[in-house]
Amino acid sequence: MNNFFFGIYPYIALSVMIFGSIARYERDPFTWKSSSSQLLRRKQLVLGSILFHVGVLTILVGHVAGLLTPVWIIDALGIGHAFKQVVAMTVGGIAGVMALIGGGMLFHRRWTDPRIRKTSSVADIGILGLLLLQLLLGVSTIFASARHLDGHEMLKFMHWAQGILTFRPDAAAQIADVALIFKLHIVCGLTIFLLFPFTRLVHMLSVPVRYFWRPGYQIVRSRRTTPLPSHSDAEIARAKVASAKAAPAGPRAPSLAE
Template sequence: MHNFLFGIFPYIALVTLVVGSIARYERDPFTWKTSSSQLLRRKQLIWGSILFHVGVLVIFVGHVVGLLTPIWVFDMLGISHGAKQLLAVVAGGIAGVMALIGGGMLFHRRWTDPRIRATSSVADIAVLAMLLGQLVLGLGTIFVSVQHLEGGEMVTFMAWAQGIFTFDGAAASYIADAALIFKLHL
């Protein structure tokens, strides 16, 4: 099961993302949106949206750079594995809290205001709830990461992510001993 979840399933997810996005764009190009409720509880929408989107963008860039940059680049720049992990914990933690607060505001707005809820689809609420769950799991990994600030855990996940993108058949084995919270986050 481990090999399927962390060695095969990432490819299924990536293919689904790419093919599904292309198919959706070709079939219904202007349907990637939630129902408009911009005039309702506007202040909560603005603050929630800014916090959520800035936080998620920082997290996304941090994950791409942090996981897919070859380790020798960090070594060449004189950035130790521990310093890289500490940067990820601090920057990721701040961005994660921003995204969680913003997402929480958006979820609260969408869930508690009857006028907004009436314009929301089940998918709108479900996607936001899943994103918030993923943020909570990501923030939960910080508590494990700070117990191992030497950077070994970070290097392990870098090897796994780079292995997935280079079609390394052994990629799943790199995280076999990782803490459960990391696996749930993945």
């Protein structure tokens, strides 16, 4: 089971996430959205959304940098493994609590408001609940990590993640003896990757980079001090008739006699 969940399942989840997202964007581009419910109820949305998104983005950046940075680079920079783990626990713990509070507010809002719940799909509520479970598991790993402050356990996860990306057959063995809470956290995260293309999470990939090179717009305030003169309906009608007569005549349509 260890080899399946940590040696095979990661490739299944990542493959479905990548190719499923491409297929959805090509086949149903109009479903590629976050489906905001702000118009139905603004209360709890702003604060909850800010806490949730800032927390989750901080955790994602931390996980990517912490797991995928080669060990030799960390050693070359003179960063101790124990120090790196304490920083990860501190920053990750704060971001995790922020995301939990914000996600809890969003889940309560979506679950208890009749109008929002009516417009929410099973996937909307389910993926938010799964994200909250993942955050709870992640915060819980801090207590297990506190028993290994030398950074040795953290190295196991780095070797596992980098082994998965480099297709090493022994990657699953790197974390065979870690605590169960870490394994549950990894499996839940991989399941979120698996479900990613079928939920609103796809909006995370819609980074508006095109705004950097699109032509800009300039709004110019009029310096006119007096309002434009008003015109009656008759004057407007006469102007339209005169404009139509002045327009060049196009090709004449053939008559029935022709």
